[in-house]
Amino acid sequence: MNPYKILNVDADVTQKEIIQAVTRAMREKRYSGRELAQAQKILLDPISGAAQRFLHCVDLSRIRQSLERIEAFESNRGPISDLTRLSIFDEDA
């Protein structure tokens, strides 16, 4: 089971948000009370919660932080109509 999916919460969810999410999920009735209770129990336990976070959550934003400034192609925008058709292939149809 994926408690984050069951409670529809993010990896950095707080304890208060977990409890609110359980209440919301109970209203939605998409999962059984037992599943919701189990998901809440797992996420409220720091050890189980950390293990589940490792398994079910992916956050690669740190990888991207240093990559957003890319300047090497700044001068290569606009139309490409200056590209002229080469005649070297004309006899080769």
Add this chain to the structure above:
Amino acid sequence: MKKKKEKNIESILARAEKFFLDGNFSLAMKEFETAQKKLTRGDIAAKIACCRKALKTDNAKQLVKKARKAEKKGDLGRALKCFQQANAVLNEAWIAQRIENFKWQLTGRDAVSLAKAAEAAGDLLRAATCYAKACDARGGTSEPLLLKRARCLVGAGRYAEAVDIFKTLPLTKAGGRYDYGFALAQMGCFSQCLRVWEDLEVNDDRFAEQKRVVARRLGAHLVDCLKRKDDYASIYRDAFYLLKTDDALLTPDQRRSVENLYAYGRSAWIEELWEAEEFEAISDILTTATGPLTPALVALNAKVWFKMAEDDGRRLHTMLIYWLPAIYSPSIAESFSGSIGEWQKVRQKLIAMAENLIKKHDDTRYGGRALTNFTIDKELIQTLAAFLENQEKDVDLICTPGLAAHLGRSDEVLSLISANEAFFENKQQYLEFGAHYTAAGNYLYRLKNNAYEEAAGLLTDLQPDLERDEFIDYAMQLISFEYGLHRLENGDTQTIRYFQSTPALFDIAPALERKLTQKALAFEAWDLLKSFEDVLFYIHNERPSKAVRKALSLVMARRAVAMSNNGQSNPKALKGIVNKALKLDPENEMATGVIQDTVVHFEMKAMYTAFKRQKMGKASRIARESEYDEVRDHYFGFIEESFDQIMANDWEREEKLMMINDLYKWGTTVGALQPIMDRLEIHLNMNQSMVNG
């Protein structure tokens, strides 16, 4: 005269009818017409009409033949004319179809001529239109005409239409491929353009420059996508394409930027795929990924393969390569908790989760060995982490043998292990640990899974040019020993070759010496004890030790007894072997006991033979000289039995006394302090008194 005239008409009509019936409508019509001039009759007029129609049909058939001949000669115009004339009479569907075809062909031919003329005049749009007509005239499937049309459209700047046509064509020649790529570039499809141009091997500077221009445009396009945070899949795919394609397309600066685009697009797209639970797609990306395998990517691999392994046991193997290195990576552990104390608890939880997953597939061939391998890896990585976690450097080397091999870092790990030999409790632990990270490592896993035959592959599989080190040597010695032991237990009598390196192994691994001796002592198949004996004997010769000597002594004694019990050796041979065993280990209680039993057996046998032959002197000497009371007990038992038999007989008293006296005399040479001797003495004394009295 009138009669003659009628006669003439009758003969004319008769001839006409004859011609008509013969199918000669031309002559028949002529005769009928002659007759009608003389005699106006309705039936003659009908016959004339019939002949005229038949003649027209014949004429049309001739025209069809002419049309076919003209078609064969390539004269489509004449063929069309003949078919048209024929069909005016015949009105048949197939002729109508042929007429239509000829019309299309003639139109197409005209259209091609017009197209060529327009092309020559530089009116490419008109040429394209003409080619379209010509192509339609040929059913719309003429690839050469479609290609010409598409190329004219490119020349006319109608790129989208051209691309639509190019897409449908095989494009085997360079001209078509170039124009297709050119049109794509003009439409902003830079990535597709480069892919189309990829195989064009044209050594032309202008073309090379055009490729560079398009590559730079693609780079700029990808940057725009990134700024819009849009279409990460394309950023990843196209950047990946640019990186693996021709180096000359990009300057070093641009290449570095593309590397960033690639890393950015990959991570963002992976997140999208993760949300969509497209784990297979993520694994494909990770498998083909370029660049360093950072801890974050190791962790991602671990969880992706975990997710896939939940449904498919075949994924366990790969999952296990990443799982432990991921959770033992300090930088990943930081995300577990702010408290270092909790890291280990989270790790244990994650290890348990992996073990549960493996157990789920326990009944499959994928899960069978996975738990053993995981247990080995767990011990290895815990040991590695123990001496690396307090170091600033090399923490990225906390990995399993599988990942080290995958990353090509096994040698680095081995160097680290070599430099930290003092960390290990003993030489064996050090060598066994290191051996798992060598080329022999995989064979050790097989050994631990009791797959002895597979493990023994190490003894033959290793490349001859592989540089041997102490770790590989240890692995070979260990596997040779374990495999030999396995074969020994399974009845192989020729196992000495597997134990040739065992004396050196025992110096490093005393526990294995204990293992061998315990196995030898616990072995119950007596007929195979000889093999154990041979192995122990060999090892004892090469490397004498108390443990092997005692085990050898005991195995020798046990085998000798077993052979004797099965009637395969006589007591003399038994005694000889047991004496050798005792020589090896004088404290061998079993041998001592066997010797005693054997000697007693020997002496008793000789003594009873002497009794049987009434050689009391010899029997008495055996009893007297024996070290064992058991022999003497039997001797006096015989005396007592003989005394009772004498007394039970009806012999003369003097005769009985003489015999009892003999018994007594022999008995005293062996020992007087026996109850039977007292009985004999009393009996003799009583009888002596009676004689005297």
